[in-house]
Amino acid sequence: MKPEYFDFEHPLSLEKITVLVxxxxxxxxxxxxxxxxxxxxxxxxxxxxxxxII
Structure with a gap:
C-alpha cells in the first residue's frame, strides 16, 4: 500500500484506518x-x- 493513499485522509482513530485500508x-x-x-x-x-468457456 502506497503512503500517498493517505495524503488527503488523516484518520484519527483505529476504526477509520481499518476502513480506509x-x-x-x-x-x-x-x-x-x-x-x-x-x-x-x-x-x-x-x-x-x-x-x-460457455
Missing part, C-alpha cells in the same frame, strides 16, 4: 484496471473468461 484493498484487488488483464478489472476478466 479495507477500502484500498478492495479497490486494489477488485476494481483496479490492470494492464496484464488487457485493461480489465479482475472481476471483468473473470466474467469474460467464463463467457468464453
Amino acid at each position: 479495507a477500502d484500498f484493498r478492495d479497490w486494489y484487488s477488485k476494481s483496479r484496471r490492470q494492464p496484464t488483464l488487457n485493461g480489465m478489472t479482475p472481476i471483468e476478466y473473470r466474467n469474460h473468461a467464463v463467457l468464453k
Whole structure:
C-alpha cells in the first residue's frame, strides 16, 4: 500500500484506518484496471473468461 493513499485522509482513530485500508484493498484487488488483464478489472476478466468457456 502506497503512503500517498493517505495524503488527503488523516484518520484519527483505529476504526477509520481499518476502513480506509479495507477500502484500498478492495479497490486494489477488485476494481483496479490492470494492464496484464488487457485493461480489465479482475472481476471483468473473470466474467469474460467464463463467457468464453460457455
